[in-house]
Amino acid sequence: MKDFWSSHQWPAGERRAHWHLLFQGEADVHRFAHAHDDLLARYPELTRVPVEWLHTTLESIGPLTAEQSTAVGEAGRTALTGIQPFDIEIGPVHAIHNGVVVDLYPEENLSAVYWALRKATESVIGPDALPPAPDRFWPHLSLAYSNSQWNDDDLKRALAKEVRPARARMTVERIMLVDQQQDWRRLYSWTPITTIPLGPALPETTDPRGAS
Template sequence: MKPFEFKAGDQPWQTGTLLHWYAEVDWSDPTHQALKDLVTTSNQALLDAGFPITPVELQWLHITVDQISIPADQISAESRRRLVEEVSDQLVGIEPFTVTVGSLLSYHSGIIADLSPDEELAALHAAARSGTRAALGDEACRYTWGLQHLTTAYAHAEADSDAAQRILRRVRPSHAPVHVGAVHLVDVTARTRDQSKTVTWDRLATISLGGRK
């Protein structure tokens, strides 16, 4: 593992905030207790072993549906309104769904959990990307989207990934469900300090899944 580096599109994210489309975890849903246990148990095991990680606080756990790579302060209120309208139109007909979180992986810059199946998440991303492009143009769509995951901790120093993976493999149960019922437009702040890395946000809009025209 090496220290995590925040990205704005394909460039280092140095200052300011960025709008994102996130799927947040609804902690009022009792089915997410298993996810809470998985995340807290695995992070504590790594901290107890001395790994240089910053656990993601439960309220900030999320799945990145897409990043809008234009600085947030350059997107006007009218453009944001149109953005929400365009993405809402694209999301029509996509139903709420559940994906499996796990197994946990010691990645190059922290700890992530694999997400499966992929089809519904890919559909969310395609809808958000299409709506974003219609509202803001290609310049807003420089974020590279790949196999989706849920980040549970960021690395803030170098560490042995293999040793971390051996600890993570002993965490049981190793999987948990997460229900996705909405997509949120959020204004994200990324902070890097000497021994911590954090992502927080202000929620700007919520689009519930399962809508019909």
């Protein structure tokens, strides 16, 4: 396994906007993550993600001005109008080239959200300001990042045989634009910019004081 952090170092103090699916208050997702605690703790080569900072990155944007953040948030809100809440399953877990990740299924609704947010963000800051778009969006969340280069064969065997909790389930009801910071080799944290609830657009209302 490669060292995740060696290729993911931000300039000191830099903050980057991200579109995230977050898992605060999702007890079943937390149960699933904690089921792997003892196993992952055996490997000092892994930097585990605290449960309160679990996230699925939908789009990494980069530094934004306050005005750009507001505009991106509003563009995202418009792009997601009418997308209804939907259910997903979380699991299984597997080791990849630079960490331990959890797959999210089914992919179709999450992919639709990704592409809607991608286009909305491009409409504000331009496509060249974003990382290249993937051929296919891969929804996942990370349980741990590798902090060195090492042989992870034992970890892969243990993930396949020792820890097999039931998949977690949740309803995706909101998407968040966040202002993210990196504590290099330790964790990612953020503050919210915009929260977008999924569902139908709210009907327009008329101020009764303006009625004649």
